[in-house]
Amino acid sequence: MKTFKYFITGLLGLLLVTSCQDDTADVGDITAPSNVVITTEIVGTDANNPNGDGSGTVNFKVNADNALAYHFVYNGETTLAPQGEMTYDFAITGLQTYTVTVIAYGTGGNSTSKTVQLEVLALYEAPADLLDMLVGNTSKTWRIKSESAHFGLGPVGGGVFAEWFSAGAETKAGTGMYDDRYVFNADGTFTHITNGTVFGRENLINEIGGPGDGTADGADILNYSYGDYTEGWSLNAPGGIETLSLTGLGFMGYYTGGNHKYEIFARSASEMTLRTTDGNGEFDWWFVLTSDDGSEPTAFVSEFNNLSWSDEFDTDGAPDSAKWGYDIGAGGWGNNEVQTYTNESANAIVEGGFLKINAIKDGDMYTSARLKSQGLYDFTYGRVDVRAKLPASAGTWPAIWMLGANFETIGWPTSGEIDIMEQTGGDKNSILGTFHWLDSGTNTNASYGETATENTSTTDFHIYSLEWTTDKVIVLIDNVPYTTLANNADLPFNADFFLILNIAMGGTLGGDIDAAFTQDTMEIDYVRVYQ
Structure with missing residues (x-):
């Protein structure tokens, strides 16, 4: 494959400002703008970096008396800037001189x-x-990943995917979003195939100049008529964050205005999670894009095939003490859970080839079990397969998960957490795969996760899996990936972790417990680790 360089950016120095034209005469009501003032902000400028932080990003803002509209002209391309604001990421490697013209x-x-x-x-x-x-070899077609959590919003600068609202699978069907296609061409052009309509934010979507015939739905505008178009795309990494920038009014998923920059929060070979701030500075908007065409997935091939540890639960009685210990106590150590964990056989027992973890109502209390391999089996990298059937009762919160083996020394979330499977107490047709770690910038919990639909999780056995390598951490159900996080040296997922199996009751994800609840069970056929 060729190596391409796209709109590469760098350090900036402002040389001069010149006036090309000054048509300021008034003729009745026909008035040319006057007093055109352009201000520039070199991103990252400070005493030590007078030319910026090396991202090459420059923010422009123009004001003029009697101006109704502004156009920016750069490299032969004219772009409408409704608010008189534009951001450019300059492109050519080395020291170059660029000219930008503003027309009021x-x-x-x-x-x-x-x-x-x-x-x-x-x-x-x-x-x-x-x-x-x-891009792939020449170009690659992308779309919004509608099959799982794929779109939502959160606070500006937040580090949690769609913290305030997340759209579930197919919930935005019929809005003008799912049939859009996005192509990043090798020549640096971006093609947006709209199929006639797009989806966006009220008022902001008017910036793209369509006929305005969409349907209002709260603050959303559905099916806004807008044809296919081509803009440019570029990559840079301000502050070390890989960022995808579109020229002009190019956008993906949902029109939010703003600077048309999308931070790449996570990525794999065929999927990326993007974050952008809207033009009102009100929200960060999150999108998951995939280059898969939506057809049946090909079989996932694991990198690991040597069985290094397992429990087949083929001996009736208490769980094998050489493989499993217990967390014991009330409240689950957070999340407003209401169960008390025990090591009693009523709550955890092996019968008929299955480990049965039983959540039980006992008077006004609830008991359950939390088994762990901590100190008995810790490992780094590999494939985990757990074949299980989940409890069906409202309020039960089953989990198959892992914590960093240094958890007791450095605490959570610094230790890292991998949730291979969680299920909320109120939605027994979905499962969650989530990763947690410490955001060093905010010193708070950072997380990334997705949801998969599985309508038979409480009636049938399914295989919940983890594929864990130096460069990726993938959660799967029945060998189909649905959550992928790009691993790197800054994340905690490069050291020993241990396994945990439990049912919590109530709390953050368990929610309201069925008033008629008496007992329910998570059955586990086997736990296998391959390395």
Whole structure:
């Protein structure tokens, strides 16, 4: 495959500002704008970095008297900027001089223009695996991943996917989102195939200049008429965060205005999670895109095939003490859970080839069990398979998960957590796969997870799996991946973890417990670890 360099950005120096035209005369109601003022912000400028942080990002803002609209002209491309604001990521490696012209339009089509000239040193080169992910050999078609949690919003600067709202599988069908296709071409152009309509935010979506015939649904505008178009795309990494920028009014998923920059929060060969701030500075919007075409997935092939540890639960009685210990106590250590964990046979027993973890109502209390391999079997990297059938009662919160073996020393979430399977107490047709770690910037819990639909989780056995390598952590159900996190040296997922099996009651994910609840069970056929 060729190696391409796309709109690579760098350090900036402002050289001069010149006026190309000054049509300021008034003719009745036909008025040309006057007093055109362009301000520039070199991102990351400080005493130690007078030319910016090396991202090469420059924010432009223009004001003019009597101006009704603004256009920015760069490299032969004219782009409408409704609010008089534009951001460019300059492109050519080395020290180069760039010219950007702003045209302010007044009544009667009269205009006034002004030009700034910038000297740019380009430093950033996108990694080859990122380019290959986006483009492939020549181009690759992307779409919103509608089959699972794929779209939502949260606070500006938040680190949790769709913290305040997350759209579930197919819940935005018929809005003008799911039939859109996005192509990142090798020549640096971005093609958005809209199939006639798009989806966006009220007021902001008017920036794209469509006919405005969409349907209002709260603050959303559904099926806003808008044709296919082509813009440019570029990559940079301000603050070390890989960022995908679209020129002009290019967008993906849901029109939010703003600077048309999408931070790449997570990525794999065929999937990426993006975050962008809307033009109102009100929310961060999150999107999951996939390059899979939606057809039946091909069989996943594990990198691991040597069985290194297992429990087949083929001896009746108490769980094997050489493999499993217990957490014992009330409240589950957080999350407002209400159960008391015990090591009693009523709550955990092996019968007929299955481990049975029983959650039981005992008067006004609930008892359950939490088994763990801590100190008995800890491991780094590999494949975990757990074949299980989940409890069906409202309020039960079953989990198959892992904690860093250094948990007791450094605490959570610094130790890291891998949730191979969780199920809420109120939705027994879905399962969750989630990763937790410490966000060093905010010193708070960071997490990433997705949801898979499984309508028979409480009536049939399914295999809940983890594929864990140095560069990725994948959660699967019946060998179909549904949650993938790109692993790296800054994350805690490169050290020993131990296994945990439990049922919690109530709490954050358990929710309200059925008033008629007496007892329910998670049955586990086997636990196997391959390395």
